[in-house]
Amino acid sequence: MRGRGQRRERLVAAEQRVDVANMTGRYRDDDFNHEVAAAVRRSIPRDAVLVAEHMHDARRDVRGGGWHGVMNYFGCLRPVWSWLREITLPEEFYEISTQPLAGEDAVAGMKRFRAGVPWPAVLHSWPLLGSHDSPRLATVIPTLERRVVAIGLQLTMPGVPMLFAGDELGLEGQWGEDGRRTMPWDRPETWDRRLLDEYKRLIALRRSSDALARGGIRYAAVGPDAIAYLREFDDERLLCLAARGGHGPVRLRLADLAASGAETVYGGEAECEGDELVLPDDGPAFHIWRLEA
Numbered sequence: 001m002r003g004r005g006q007r008r009e010r011l012v013a014a015e016q017r018v019d020v021a022n023m024t025g026r027y028r029d030d031d032f033n034h035e036v037a038a039a040v041r042r043s044i045p046r047d048a049v050l051v052a053e054h055m056h057d058a059r060r061d062v063r064g065g066g067w068h069g070v071m072n073y074f075g076c077l078r079p080v081w082s083w084l085r086e087i088t089l090p091e092e093f094y095e096i097s098t099q100p101l102a103g104e105d106a107v108a109g110m111k112r113f114r115a116g117v118p119w120p121a122v123l124h125s126w127p128l129l130g131s132h133d134s135p136r137l138a139t140v141i142p143t144l145e146r147r148v149v150a151i152g153l154q155l156t157m158p159g160v161p162m163l164f165a166g167d168e169l170g171l172e173g174q175w176g177e178d179g180r181r182t183m184p185w186d187r188p189e190t191w192d193r194r195l196l197d198e199y200k201r202l203i204a205l206r207r208s209s210d211a212l213a214r215g216g217i218r219y220a221a222v223g224p225d226a227i228a229y230l231r232e233f234d235d236e237r238l239l240c241l242a243a244r245g246g247h248g249p250v251r252l253r254l255a256d257l258a259a260s261g262a263e264t265v266y267g268g269e270a271e272c273e274g275d276e277l278v279l280p281d282d283g284p285a286f287h288i289w290r291l292e293a
Contacts, residue, residue: 014048015160016040021052021067037066049124055133059116062125069124072159075113076127077134079106084150084244085140102224103244114158114217123214126162127154132180136166136173138192145284148198149242152266152286155202156212156231156240168199205266205288211236220257221250228252228279230291237291238265243283250279262289 018024018040025032041050052058052067057074061067081089082096083106089096101109114122129150130137141147154161166183170192173179184190206212215233222228225247231238239262241250254260254275261277262270267287268280280287 014045015051016044016048017051017053017071018067019053021070022054022056022058022061024052033061034064034066037061041065041068051124051126059113062117062121067121069121069126069159071131071162072113072125072127075110075125076154076157076159077129079109080129080150080153081140082106082109084146086142086146087140089135089140103222103227104224107219107222107227110157122158123160125159127157127159128162128164129154130164130167130179131162131176132164133176134179135175136164136171136179138167138170139172139174139179143284144192144195146244147195149244149284149286151199152202152240152288153227153242155206156238156288158215158217158231161206163199168196170195201266209236209238210234211238220252223247223250225283226250226279230257239270239289239291241267241279241285241287243280243285245283247281247283249281251276252279253277257291259291259293261292263292264288265290 025036037050037052044050049068052061052070054061054070055073058070062070078096079101082101083103085096085100130140137147137150141150164179166181169184169190171179171181173181211231211233215231215236218230220228220230220239225245226241226243228239228241228250231240237259239257254272254277257277259277261272264270265288267285268282270280270287270289271278
């Protein structure tokens with residue numbers, strides 16, 4: 001296994017994105033979506049990945065030789081926004097819940113996507129929190145601390161995180177076209193430096209970790225306001241905690257984690273009390289620990 005922090009080999013030659021792929025090859029009762037996907041796959045290099053723009057339930061379209069992966073609105077943007085958003089959205093917008101969801105419901109939405117497709121399709125899909133067709137993340141979640149929770153979730157999810165240019169600077173936008181604002185390259189004084197620093201820290205961690213790049217995911221504790229989960233690959237095991245607000249302490253048995261303790265990688269400290277690991281109860285906050293054998 002490569003040492004942590006070393007540059008990993010490039011996994012694919014390129015990613016090819018197909019626009020409006022959820023409508024491709026479909027008209028009334030005719031559905032040739034899989035046939036189109038298979039034909040496009042044959043036309044690209046064998047080590048390339050074909051990603052479909054898909055704003056709805058994409059599970060059927062990535063099974064059995066369909067697209068390699070999708071822009072994951074269904075399994076990332078929708079549940080994360082529904083759990084963390086701070087503004088009211090139209091009821092029909094990406095099928096976002098009209099009332100904020102509890103953590104249990106958000107996790108159920110994430111699991112629903114992953115459980116319904118082959119694992120390679122999960123790893124090839126793009127977890128996203130906004131795009132050129134949606135309001136900006138800073139508009140949906142204006143509180144910086146709560147937005148960092150969303151970013152932490154995105155950058156520790158299985159898949160290839162997709163950031164819409166300008167989200168890392170705090171650009172705003174009420175709808176898709178409004179969000180397509182010019183990047184303020186010549187106005188660095190307008191950049192949200194605190195936000196940018198958090199992006200840099202989390203992206204650097206993501207790039208240095210095999211567990212985050214390709215490891216499995218399992219949930220350790222899920223409540224209305226806090227979600228704890230593990231990302232694991234070979235001998236690297238990370239424990240993440242996302243909290244949208246203050247909550248009761250999360251207590252995990254060390255034996256269940258197969259761990260003797262936890263080293264802080266991002267966020268606050270976790271405390272060992274007897275045979276339990278006690279996670280912080282603050283929020284909004286995002287934390288990551290490396291589990292010690």
